[in-house]
Amino acid sequence: MLELHQFRHSAFCLKVRMTLHAKDLSFREVEVTPGLGQLSVFRMSGQRQVPVLVDGDQVFADSSAICRYLETLRPEPALLPSDPLQRAQVELIEDWADTTLAASTRAALLQAAADDGQLRLALLPDDLPAPLRQVMSGVPGGWLSTLGDLLGQEQRASMLSSLTALAEGLDQNGYLVGNKLTLADLAVAAQLSLLRFPSSSGDALAGRGVPGLSDHPRLQSLFHWRDQLEAQLNQRDPAATE
Numbered sequence: 001m002l003e004l005h006q007f008r009h010s011a012f013c014l015k016v017r018m019t020l021h022a023k024d025l026s027f028r029e030v031e032v033t034p035g036l037g038q039l040s041v042f043r044m045s046g047q048r049q050v051p052v053l054v055d056g057d058q059v060f061a062d063s064s065a066i067c068r069y070l071e072t073l074r075p076e077p078a079l080l081p082s083d084p085l086q087r088a089q090v091e092l093i094e095d096w097a098d099t100t101l102a103a104s105t106r107a108a109l110l111q112a113a114a115d116d117g118q119l120r121l122a123l124l125p126d127d128l129p130a131p132l133r134q135v136m137s138g139v140p141g142g143w144l145s146t147l148g149d150l151l152g153q154e155q156r157a158s159m160l161s162s163l164t165a166l167a168e169g170l171d172q173n174g175y176l177v178g179n180k181l182t183l184a185d186l187a188v189a190a191q192l193s194l195l196r197f198p199s200s201s202g203d204a205l206a207g208r209g210v211p212g213l214s215d216h217p218r219l220q221s222l223f224h225w226r227d228q229l230e231a232q233l234n235q236r237d238p239a240a241t242e
Helices: 011-022 038-047 063-073 084-116 117-123 130-138 153-169 183-191 217-233
Strands: 002-006 027-031 052-055 059-060 239-241
Touching: 002 011, 002 038, 011 063, 011 183, 011 217, 038 052, 038 059, 038 153, 059 063, 059 117, 063 084, 084 117, 084 153, 084 183, 153 217, 183 217
Parallel strands: 002 027, 027 239
Antiparallel strands: 002 052, 052 059
């Protein structure tokens, strides 16, 4: 069986899970503990990042590389169009989602978590010792804000503009490119999960997200599209968790 080594709340891992569901492939989820658990990832793949997919003696890292392997492993339904123009559009949108959008959503979530101790607590790994969980949830948000690059006003406005255009551009079929599901849809939908967590994130996170974006009136149709897409893919759940 395929093994997906992952962080549960990573958008890139979600992208791969959605692809596995779309391909109707059975797989086992292996949750990686940040830090120490990444040593085993390094031993498997030669690098420390997740997702990592293991298929027998083959190991694949990077969400885009994994999704393309899955496309060859099970060609139908195709998530990369055969039409050259549509395929180019899909790959451009996927690249934008994995780079520009990913950087903005990560920074926005970091800001929200810095300001909200309960959100920080919900995002922590389940196997983190209780004393550390208490410490992290109680750290003042202002102090945490100095630890990383947060979302500036200009970057936030740019992301909002892009997402609004995306929401308005969804056609009647509900797909970003063409008239069927593609990797562009999955890449964007996965990143949106960091702005408002879907029901699959669990009770502690479902419906929570980044204030000012998760509740923005012009983005509600986009979050609804994202939720409907994942619900459709999760009608059959071929995953086992370890």
